Every structure is written in C-alpha cells, then in structure tokens.
C-alpha cells in the first residue's frame with residue numbers, strides 16, 4: 001500500500017462514535033492524540049488552540065445536563081422547530097455524557113493588533129483563521145485517535161447552550177469555545193454515512209467545470 005492509500009484508508013475508516021464502552025482511556029493515549037493535534041497548520045503559526053480534558057464522569061454528566069436544559073429552554077421559544085425533532089436533537093447534543101473522555105476545545109480570539117485591519121470585514125474570524133486552524137488540529141486529533149483504536153465524535157450542537165457551558169468550563173482567558181470532542185473505546189460499529197462524490201463537490205474552473 002502506498003502512503004496515500006494508507007492515509008485514505010485511515011481517513012475513510014474514521015467514524016463518529018456515539019456509544020462508548022466503560023473502559024478508561026490511558027493518559028498516554030490522550031497525550032498521543034494531542035501530540036498529533038499540535039502539528040496542524042495554523043494562522044501565522046499562532047497555534048491558537050487549547051484543549052481542556054475532562055475525565056470526571058460526574059462533571060461530564062453535569063455538563064450534559066446543563067446542555068440538555070439550555071437547549072430544551074431554547075427550543076421552547078421555537079415551538080415550530082421543537083415539535084419535529086427536539087428529543088432527537090437534545091440526544092445529538094448530549095450523548096457525550098457516556099464518554100470516558102471529553103475534550104473541550106477552545107480557539108483564541110483574534111489578537112488585538114489585527115482588530116483595525118479586520119474592522120468592517122465580513123466574518124473576520126474566517127480571515128484571521130483561528131477557528132479554522134483549531135478545526136485542523138481537531139481533525140488531526142480525530143485521525144490519531146482512530147489510529148490508536150479510539151472512537152471520537154466532534155460536536156458543536158452543545159454550543160447552542162454556550163452561555164451556560166462557558167460558565168461550567170471557564171475558558172482560558174481570551175479564548176472562545178470551539179467544539180467538544182467525546183472520546184473512548186467504541187461500543188458500536190457505525191456505518192459510514194453517504195458521501196458526495198468528487199464530481200459533485202468539485203469544479204475545475206478552467207476546464208469547463210468537468211472533473212473527468
């Protein structure tokens with residue numbers, strides 16, 4: 001197998017895992033996935049990411065409860081949205097309560113000297129790049145975890161309750177919550193959700209738009 005084929009196989013086999021075995025994850029493996037994360041590219045090599053590791057099940061359960069209450073309250077004000085899929089959505093945002101490791105991922109807010117440069121720019125964080133850099137670090141982390149036999153799921157739905165989550169998580173100064181990553185040994189074998197083909201997602205702009 002070529003290096004590309006090995007990499008592709010790894011990327012294709014990674015799945016979002018939402019059911020975890022009781023088995024604990026070693027600190028060594030937690031440090032290994034973070035080692036992979038820190039080699040991601042970043043804006044000006046600022047490495048604007050921070051990872052807070054939670055392993056205390058009582059605390060993780062409390063976080064899930066805070067998210068459940070926060071999202072339920074929000075959905076109450078949107079009855080037309082809530083009617084269809086509220087319990088499913090709350091489940092989507094809180095299943096991390098069963099994970100032995102929860103990683104709260106933060107990105108740094110843009111540095112103040114760039115504030116004037118970015119003033120008036122639409123979506124300034126897309127230009128300054130901290131959320132994207134951090135997402136890249138998270139992808140490294142997910143793939144490294146998969147290579148170690150660990151299941152993960154990255155989540156942003158809990159951020160619907162960001163106000164209360166922030167109080168619980170106490171972000172490092174100058175940082176914003178980016179996502180949560182649940183991690184542990186998988187207790188199920190999810191099948192791969194369908195992917196769009198390369199043709200569906202790609203255009204060669206100088207080639208009449210055709211991929212082939």
Ligand SMILES: Cc1cc2nc3c(=O)[nH]c(=O)nc-3n(C[C@H](O)[C@H](O)[C@H](O)COP(=O)(O)O)c2cc1C
Pocket residue numbers: 014015016017018092093153154155156157158190192193
């Ligand atoms: C930015 C982002 C946010 C996500 N948020 C959630 C979430 O809140 N809850 C959840 O269960 N899965 C979440 N997922 C996982 C996606 O549902 C999953 O990646 C997608 O269905 C494809 O499945 P796969 O990861 O197994 O390939 C998220 C994924 C990404 C990239």
